[in-house]
Amino acid sequence: xxxHKLNVVILAAGKxxxxxxxxxxxxxxxxxxxxxxxxxxxxxxxxxxxxxTVYGFGGEKVREAIAxxxxxxVRQAEQLGTxxxxxxxxPLLDTDSITLxxxxxxxxxxxxxxxxxxxxxxxxLALLTVExxxxxxYGRILRSYDGRVQAIVEQKDAxxxxxxxxxxxxxxxxxxxxxxxxxxxxxxxxxxxxEYYLTDIIAMAVEDGVGxxxxxxxxxxxVAGINSKRDLADVERQFQKAEAARLLQAGVTLxxxxxxxxxxxxxxxxxxxxxxGCIFEGTVDIGDDVNVGAYCIxxxxxxxxxxxxxxxxxxxxxxxxxxxxxxxxxxLRPGTELxxxxxxxxxxxxxxxxxxxxxxxxxxxxxxxxxxxxDVNIGAGxxxxxxxxxxxxxxxIGDRAFIGSDTQLVAPVTVEAGATIGAGSTxxxxxxxxxxxxxxxxxxxxxxxxxxxxxxx
Numbered sequence: 025x026x027x028h029k030l031n032v033v034i035l036a037a038g039k040x041x042x043x044x045x046x047x048x049x050x051x052x053x054x055x056x057x058x059x060x061x062x063x064x065x066x067x068x069x070x071x072x073x074x075x076x077t078v079y080g081f082g083g084e085k086v087r088e089a090i091a092x093x094x095x096x097x098v099r100q101a102e103q104l105g106t107x108x109x110x111x112x113x114x115p116l117l118d119t120d121s122i123t124l125x126x127x128x129x130x131x132x133x134x135x136x137x138x139x140x141x142x143x144x145x146x147x148x149l150a151l152l153t154v155e156x157x158x159x160x161x162y163g164r165i166l167r168s169y170d171g172r173v174q175a176i177v178e179q180k181d182a183x184x185x186x187x188x189x190x191x192x193x194x195x196x197x198x199x200x201x202x203x204x205x206x207x208x209x210x211x212x213x214x215x216x217x218x219e220y221y222l223t224d225i226i227a228m229a230v231e232d233g234v235g236x237x238x239x240x241x242x243x244x245x246x247v248a249g250i251n252s253k254r255d256l257a258d259v260e261r262q263f264q265k266a267e268a269a270r271l272l273q274a275g276v277t278l279x280x281x282x283x284x285x286x287x288x289x290x291x292x293x294x295x296x297x298x299x300x301g302c303i304f305e306g307t308v309d310i311g312d313d314v315n316v317g318a319y320c321i322x323x324x325x326x327x328x329x330x331x332x333x334x335x336x337x338x339x340x341x342x343x344x345x346x347x348x349x350x351x352x353x354x355x356l357r358p359g360t361e362l363x364x365x366x367x368x369x370x371x372x373x374x375x376x377x378x379x380x381x382x383x384x385x386x387x388x389x390x391x392x393x394x395x396x397x398x399d400v401n402i403g404a405g406x407x408x409x410x411x412x413x414x415x416x417x418x419x420x421i422g423d424r425a426f427i428g429s430d431t432q433l434v435a436p437v438t439v440e441a442g443a444t445i446g447a448g449s450t451x452x453x454x455x456x457x458x459x460x461x462x463x464x465x466x467x468x469x470x471x472x473x474x475x476x477x478x479x480x481x
Contacts, residue, residue: 028146029121030072031201033113036060036128037080037100042252048082050128051089052256055263056287056305058089059250062131068094069135070142073121076113077128105219106195107211114208117201122146124198125222129250132259133196137241144237145198149229151176151238152196154247162192163223165238173236176223180216191240193223194247203234271298279318293329317351325356328364342374363398380423393435394419403429403447410435422457 040049050060060077067075079086080100087097098112110125117123122145124138137152144150151173153165163176164186176193177186207225215221229236241247245262248255267290268281276296278284283300290304293312302316306324310316314327317335325339327348333339334351341358344350350368359376362368366379369386377391380398385391387404393416394408406427408419417435421427425439428447439445443455446462455461 029118030070030074030142031117031121031123032067032070032072032075032126033110033117033123034060034063034067034075034077034126034128035106035109035195036063036086037078037103037109038129039081039103040129040251043256044253048079048086049250050079051082051086052250054131054250054256054260055267055285059131060086060090060128063126063128063133064090064092064095066133066135066138067124067126070124070138072124073118074116076116078109078113080109105213105217106222107208107220107224110204110222111208111211111220114205119201119205121201122198123201123204125196127195127249130194130196130247131250132246132248132263134246137239137246138196138198141196141198141239144239146200148235148237149199149203149226150197151226151236152194152247153191153238153240154194154242154244155190155240156192156244157190159187159190159192163195164189165191165193167191173226173238174230175227178215178217178221178223194241195222195249196247197222199225199229203229203232206232288323299335311346320351324358334370391419393417394421396421397423397425397441399424400427401425402427403431405430406433407431408433408435428462 036050038049043049051058054062074096075094076096076098078098078100080103096116098116100109100112122142124142141150141152156162161179163178164182165173166175166177168174207228210228211220211224213220226236248259250256250259264285267286268278268284271292272278272281274292275294276292276298278298280300285303288304288306290308292310295313296310297315299316299318301319303321308322309326311327311329313330316333319336320333321338323340325342327344328346330347331344332349337351337354339356342356342360344362345364347365348362353370354368355373357375360374361378363379363381365382367384367386368374371388372385373390375392377394377396379396382398383396383400385402389402389406391408393410400421409432410416419433419435420438422439422441424442426444428445430448431445432450434452437451437454439455440457442458444460445451445455446460449463
């Protein structure tokens with residue numbers, strides 16, 4: 025790319041009628057992020073001097089959802105065509121620059137493709153085209169007998185012969201901004217839609233003797249626009265196929281690459297195995313020799329080396345050390361920190377707590393707002409009662425403590441190192457070290473007692 029300044033204009037004003045939704049089309053999500061966010065991320069890699077997004081349908085919802093200080097916004101109050109949309113952005117652009125026009129509903133576009141296009145844009149009008157098996161609905165590229173681009177004709181204005189052309193306009197183009205300014209001033213809306221087509225500038229460039237150069241991508245998916253929920257689902261699957269291919273290339277074992285969802289940024293170490301149906305959201309870092317069982321959901325978390333996550337476990341905002349065993353059906357909530365070699369078993373929930381080396385919480389327990397030492401055993405059905413109806417309080421459990429099953433620890437409370445809590449206890453005061461503490465009512469038997477019987481009739 026040249027040393028010229030770069031403007032990027034992203035067209036994101038469309039309503040997306042075929043989405044059948046009140047949500048603006050560009051805010052529907054691919055891989056857990058708004059479609060428009062993907063386009064902005066592509067533009068960002070080009071290091072532009074200015075990025076201007078033209079929004080319309082949905083109004084401030086679009087700006088609020090994206091909320092990036094490096095993006096300039098301009099509203100297209102009436103949707104009068106792509107040419108009209110770019111006209112709205114012109115007052116914000118540097119005229120001694122190149123302008124790249126991107127579409128806010130094309131999320132899989134690669135920055136390298138844009139760089140290839142921009143190489144031609146210093147003196148020419150550069151178009152990104154693609155050959156489609158089914159070009160229905162797309163503007164066709166009209167070429168002269170010697171192969172030079174002459175114009176683009178939209179589907180609704182094309183003749184039957186022109187509709188047989190399979191090379192189509194992607195809507196992505198780049199050109200000198202000064203030339204763009206001139207051409208936009210000459211646009212007319214004399215067509216079947218009464219809209220100002222940006223594609224009409226192609227014929228103007230030919231008329232003005234400005235070369236029209238095309239760059240063609242071989243990947244239809246890269247320039248696939250989203251106009252319906254069917255399109256959205258297809259693009260999502262294509263994105264996930266690419267993520268699966270990336271992970272396989274990095275040496276990850278995927279039990280079924282077609283049943284994987286990465287909705288953020290996933291990094292993996294060596295000898296990682298991921299079973300079917302897993303979802304990774306936000307930023308997830310997986311160490312070496314990690315095994316993630318089927319249908320786990322992991323969000324904004326780190327898993328240390330040698331950790332095993334059994335099926336159907338949820339890990340959200342947690343830091344997991346080395347050689348931990350988690351699940352099945354475990355839930356680690358934000359603020360959870362596991363040291364090494366801890367066992368967190370089935371139907372155990374942990375929130376905002378630290379668990380020391382070698383500690384075990386194996387069955388049906390809730391540990392919240394707690395500090396658990398090393399080599400602690402917490403029996404089934406144990407609950408840290410951390411909420412008094414107004415405030416949260418912490419529970420401290422010292423090293424080597426043993427908490428019997430069905431125990432309630434009413435915070436704030438401390439169980440000292442080496443303490444044993446008898447099963448079925450409700451602990452409201454600190455338990456001393458290396459001693460047995462329990463609280464139970466006296467067991468009695470009532471002779472002659474009979475269960476109630478169901479009334480007949």
